[in-house]
Amino acid sequence: MKKWVLIPLILLLICLGGAGAWYYYPQYKINKMKAANSVENDDSNHKASSKDSYINHLKKAKSHNLHHLALGDSVIQGRGSSKGGFVKEANQQLMKLTGKKIILDNEGISGATSKDLLTFVQSPKMRERLHEADLITINIGGNDLVKLALKEGVIQALQDYQQVKSSYEENLTAIFQYIRKENPNAILVYDELYNAIDSEESFYPATKKLLNDWNLIAYEVTDQYRPSVVIPSSEALTTDDRKDWIYDSIHPNETGHKRIAAKMVRALQSPYKKE
Template sequence: MKKWLWLALILLGLIVVSVGGWYYYPQFKIDRLKAQNAAIQDSADKPESHNVSYIGHLRNLPGKAIHHLALGDSVIQGRGSTEGGFIKIANDEISSLTGKKAILDNQGISGATSGDLLRFLSTPDMKERIHSADLITINIGGNDLVTLALKEGPVKALQDYANVKSSYQNNLVEIFSIIRKENPDAILVYNELYNAVDSEETFFPATRKLLNDWNLIAYETTANNKPSIVIPSSEVLKPENRKEWIYDAIHPNDKGHEMIAKQMIKTLEAPYQQK
């Protein structure tokens, strides 16, 4: 009996380790990518460093204007904000910091999924907009998760999870590919998905796992398409403080959008990295 008991305990331990790895691995990878970016930022802060920031790069571009294209869903649109959303707030700050007119072309579509954005970018008009942009900011993927959550029952959602995740990854890779084909040099800025679920909810750990999976895909895709960077919005839009920054069940309010905008500017002050 003791032999079987030990085998059972070993098997249980392996399962726990495997599940733990499955749950925590995406966050571990994201933290490593953030740490690498922080190390680059630290080196740029040294007096002997001559690295130009993304803001500095935009300032040094020829011409008197910066063309800023915004793509994605209702968060890009500015839902919940009376000030045009984080994209408008950050755009005004970019204009101030560079001394140039930042022309914002907001193409956000409420309810858009990654598949919708992919189809949208395939039109001749959008390709021309992409070609003319100096800066492209993207917020997409949240509605892919909402679609998954609306499936009939948790079992069905679990069955479809792998397919939805794979579809999102393929769509995001193709979205970046289309952008880079039309414009190899524009700075791509991806806004990290944040958790709008109250940390006291019983299903909060599950939403954290899903968002980590989605954000890891975004971090890795962005890293493969330099010059590009991710806004770590989840570092300021924290679930435990959601009442301060939430507008409805999903979207940020004025304060939330302002917090994202500040994170975007802080992110663009990192050293500019070419491909």
């Protein structure tokens, strides 16, 4: 994705902008949700947390073979990696930790939006795969933002912003709702969006605000469909060392994918929760 693609969004956020609660609330809420679900901040002791973790839940499954379904866009697909991306890397680590053979079915589609993914998961060919899955990893939403950025003119982008944001929330909710209807027990893993813009760029704070808006939606939706966790990818792919993990203008390279995989495994070490 070229930098010029983001210009309408940057100007849009400046128009919507301001500081204070409007800017900081999404990150504040995300941080609270992270703290509530982390291994370190669980009320139980570390030994109990480890015993009752998502990884241990997979380890105790009766079947020797487990199914891992990956859904979403080019990040799920593994763009920037020659080894299958973060999903495959995490899958290999999870096999070692659980002692199970975990069969990976990567259905990542480059350029997919949340609307595309909703249509895809509801297709007849996906029903059996959803039923079989023990673990479902999802990355979606980035291309919704790109399509907004490609709108002609700031005024049109301003008019469309809330609609695109609402559509993303509706689509993501429908995706999780449909998956959970077809499979009540699979562990759902959502990979949050990260900021690929250099922190030295003048419009970096605006992109950070925009991504926080999108990620807050993802955290809130994911939490409604437990058992589920969110991968805090923005902690792994920071702008401070962007050059170490970036592949092109937006996708992570091999190092970046390995960092996301490590965060995914860590997230699955948090206490297993199902409502």
